[in-house]
Amino acid sequence: MENTKHPFWARFWKSEEGNVLPIMAVATLVLAALIGGGVDLSRAYMTQNRLQNACDAAVLAGRRSVTTNGLDTTAKKVAGEYFNVNFANVGDVSSTSFVPSTPDNGNTIVGTASTDLKMTLMNIFGFSSMLIRSNCTASMSMGNADVMMVLDTTGSMGWDISSSDSTDRIVALRAAMKNFYSSLAATVSATNARVRYGFVPYSHTVNVGYLLTAENSSWIADTTRIQSREAQYIDVQRNTDEIESYKAPVVTTSDSVGNYQAGGWSDHSGSWRYSSSCNDSKPSNTSWVRYGSTSTSTSTYIDADDNRITETRTTYPYSRTAYECYYKSSDGRYWIRKRTETIDYYWIEKSTEEPIYKTETVKSFDRYIYKAVDYDTSQYKLGATVSTKTGSNGASQNSTWAGCIEERDTVASGSISYSSITGFSPSNLYDLDIDSAPTNDATRWKPYWPEVTYIRTDSSNRYVTSASQSDYGSYVGSSCPRPAQLLKTMTKSQFDAYADALSPNGSTYHDIGMIWGARMISTTGLFASNVNATPPNGGKVGRHIIFMTDGQMDTTYSGKTARGVEWHDRRVTLDGYTDQDKRHNDRLLAMCAAIKARGTRLWVIAFSTSLTSTLSTCASPDSSFTADSASSLNTAFQEIARDVGELRIVQ
Numbered sequence: 001m002e003n004t005k006h007p008f009w010a011r012f013w014k015s016e017e018g019n020v021l022p023i024m025a026v027a028t029l030v031l032a033a034l035i036g037g038g039v040d041l042s043r044a045y046m047t048q049n050r051l052q053n054a055c056d057a058a059v060l061a062g063r064r065s066v067t068t069n070g071l072d073t074t075a076k077k078v079a080g081e082y083f084n085v086n087f088a089n090v091g092d093v094s095s096t097s098f099v100p101s102t103p104d105n106g107n108t109i110v111g112t113a114s115t116d117l118k119m120t121l122m123n124i125f126g127f128s129s130m131l132i133r134s135n136c137t138a139s140m141s142m143g144n145a146d147v148m149m150v151l152d153t154t155g156s157m158g159w160d161i162s163s164s165d166s167t168d169r170i171v172a173l174r175a176a177m178k179n180f181y182s183s184l185a186a187t188v189s190a191t192n193a194r195v196r197y198g199f200v201p202y203s204h205t206v207n208v209g210y211l212l213t214a215e216n217s218s219w220i221a222d223t224t225r226i227q228s229r230e231a232q233y234i235d236v237q238r239n240t241d242e243i244e245s246y247k248a249p250v251v252t253t254s255d256s257v258g259n260y261q262a263g264g265w266s267d268h269s270g271s272w273r274y275s276s277s278c279n280d281s282k283p284s285n286t287s288w289v290r291y292g293s294t295s296t297s298t299s300t301y302i303d304a305d306d307n308r309i310t311e312t313r314t315t316y317p318y319s320r321t322a323y324e325c326y327y328k329s330s331d332g333r334y335w336i337r338k339r340t341e342t343i344d345y346y347w348i349e350k351s352t353e354e355p356i357y358k359t360e361t362v363k364s365f366d367r368y369i370y371k372a373v374d375y376d377t378s379q380y381k382l383g384a385t386v387s388t389k390t391g392s393n394g395a396s397q398n399s400t401w402a403g404c405i406e407e408r409d410t411v412a413s414g415s416i417s418y419s420s421i422t423g424f425s426p427s428n429l430y431d432l433d434i435d436s437a438p439t440n441d442a443t444r445w446k447p448y449w450p451e452v453t454y455i456r457t458d459s460s461n462r463y464v465t466s467a468s469q470s471d472y473g474s475y476v477g478s479s480c481p482r483p484a485q486l487l488k489t490m491t492k493s494q495f496d497a498y499a500d501a502l503s504p505n506g507s508t509y510h511d512i513g514m515i516w517g518a519r520m521i522s523t524t525g526l527f528a529s530n531v532n533a534t535p536p537n538g539g540k541v542g543r544h545i546i547f548m549t550d551g552q553m554d555t556t557y558s559g560k561t562a563r564g565v566e567w568h569d570r571r572v573t574l575d576g577y578t579d580q581d582k583r584h585n586d587r588l589l590a591m592c593a594a595i596k597a598r599g600t601r602l603w604v605i606a607f608s609t610s611l612t613s614t615l616s617t618c619a620s621p622d623s624s625f626t627a628d629s630a631s632s633l634n635t636a637f638q639e640i641a642r643d644v645g646e647l648r649i650v651q
Contacts, residue, residue: 058083059138070106152549157504172630202513203506205562231394239357246353271333278325278334365394370473404448404480435525450478478560479506592618
């Protein structure tokens with residue numbers, strides 16, 4: 001049929017000559033569409049990849065920024081900034097947007113991203129732009145994790161955080177710990193992952209004694225030498241309560257009067273008008289005159305002073321006639337009357353015999369000698385109340401072991417190191433041995449017994465080191481922190497109760513805390529049965545030590561510590577004090593190296609103090625933090641929580 005509507009095309013199709021040019025024109029249009037579509041589709045594909053990568057980076061950053069406040073404004077801002085950075089410099093796009101959200105209070109972050117890509121060659125065919133969308137999701141999931149918290153609970157943890165923040169540091173630590181638990185609990189709430197917590201609070205020493213005796217009581221020594229004092233006594237004679245005889249009697253005499261009696265009155269003579277006239281005429285009383293017979297009585301008794309008293313009383317009766325005037329109303333006159341009066345006179349003879357007591361020789365406290373004393377700790381280490389003659393003036397005093405320990409034998413070396421090949425150097429650093437169980441007194445721990453610990457001085461209260469003993473001394477400072485806890489799963493209330501019971505006291509010995517953090521998380525050590533307990537899901541376990549301190553190494557040579565009284569014991573230094581902090585730091589660094597060599601991640605938080613080279617070297621790579629406020633301390637714990645968990649893209 002002829003195409004009358006389009007005569008050009010009709011003639012074109014009917015014509016059999018000169019069709020090459022029109023065909024080439026049509027072909028060029030088709031080819032342009034194919035090439036333009038390929039170019040723009042390629043641009044769209046690359047833009048899609050950039051958009052997806054930016055979305056993924058944004059939700060990961062947003063999830064990492066989530067705190068206990070969930071997906072708050074701060075976390076959303078961080079997610080948006082990461083999206084913008086990763087989608088920057090993408091050309092020919094407009095109306096780009098990124099919207100983060102969460103269905104579960106921040107544990108999962110969902111992102112929706114979109115952008116309009118301007119078309120180039122396809123624009124001539126009416127396609128001006130292409131809408132590109134991406135969805136992304138990041139979630140924190142958990143494998144099994146063991147977290148050992150080695151916590152500085154020294155005296156400075158009771159100080160204000162700073163001059164502008166009066167919050168106690170220990171209060172901020174408790175809050176950050178609780179938030180850390182809440183973050184991990186939310187992460188594992190819908191999984192079968194196991195998270196366990198252990199704790200090693202430290203100051204002068206650590207409280208691990210009852211953990212050791214629960215494993216094997218022989219790991220704690222039955223005797224230990226302590227810088228103490230010993231009561232000195234002298235022989236004195238004293239009377240006993242038993243009377244041997246009496247001294248010769250001493251006789252004393254005395255008299256007294258008693259038992260007065262009077263008979264009835266009878267008229268004698270009368271009468272007078274006036275009393276004065278009567279008195280003028282009244283006879284005088286007669287003199288006392290003995291009458292009748294005498295009587296004698298004797299009694300013997302022991303008085304309050306153990307004297308034997310014999311009393312003899314002789315009674316002599318006397319009598320007399322007595323006169324007086326009285327008014328007789330019957331005749332209105334004064335009369336004289338008389339009566340007979342009697343009285344007994346006593347003559348007392350008292351014989352006193354003082355007792356002679358039996359005597360005995362007894363020991364009487366003289367003074368204390370201050371020196372090293374060997375104590376029997378066989379019952380003390382089991383928690384029994386033990387009495388020692390160390391009280392005032394040699395009196396007995398009772399004490400019960402709180403559970404803190406003195407470390408095993410060591411070497412007072414100025415060069416402590418660790419090699420993954422050769423171990424600790426020099427040899428015989430039993431205090432740094434992580435895994436070996438005790439086999440002799442050198443490798444056993446000793447009970448920390450501050451109640452009987454003293455430092456020796458001279459008469460001017462200066463510390464003495466040259467003499468083996470002294471007549472002078474003073475009680476030493478000490479600190480025994482809260483009992484440590486082996487790894488175990490905990491409810492929130494259990495975890496919070498442990499955190500709330502932490503209290504600050506004592507000096508700063510980082511090394512003793514780190515040593516016991518290592519021992520309590522070691523898979524090949526003293527508590528291996530606890531550490532290696534298989535999780536219910538049978539999966540691998542990630543192991544972490546979180547070391548938090550608010551200060552630098554701050555040792556004391558006059559206090560009771562995990563290595564005795566350094567001024568006298570010299571287990572770390574050669575003279576009782578020189579390079580003491582450095583030598584403890586050397587032990588700390590050697591222990592940190594050993595922990596990291598075993599595959600445990602070691603986190604370090606410096607709170608209200610500087611992150612020294614010692615602390616940063618101690619930490620695993622990218623695992624150290626500084627915190628100068630309660631908020632930044634909480635942030636540090638949250639950062640660690642996010643890394644203990646496994647942050648990943650799930651869509």
